[in-house]
Amino acid sequence: xxxxxxxxxxxxxxxxxxxxxxxxxxxxxxxxxxxxxxxxxxxxxxxxxxxxxxxxxxxxxxxxxxxxxxxxxxxxxx
Numbered sequence: 001x002x003x004x005x006x007x008x009x010x011x012x013x014x015x016x017x018x019x020x021x022x023x024x025x026x027x028x029x030x031x032x033x034x035x036x037x038x039x040x041x042x043x044x045x046x047x048x049x050x051x052x053x054x055x056x057x058x059x060x061x062x063x064x065x066x067x068x069x070x071x072x073x074x075x076x077x078x
Contacts (some may be wrong), residue, residue, distance in 0.1 A: 017051065
């Protein structure tokens with residue numbers, strides 16, 4: 001059912017745990033940390049928990065852009 005035709009659209013979370021995020025994006029855990037270290041995936045620590053603040057949709061759109069040669073510079077970390 002398409003949005004607007006009675007379907008309930010769930011808002012996207014603000015952050016994901018790494019294992020949950022990796023269910024949405026088919027990359028290995030080591031590739032995830034490579035991408036994070038390259039600045040293409042943003043994370044924050046809350047106690048001992050790592051939360052991913054880059055949405056799977058945003059990351060995958062970035063992959064498409066890089067494949068097309070439209071790579072944006074990595075984000076600055078505060």
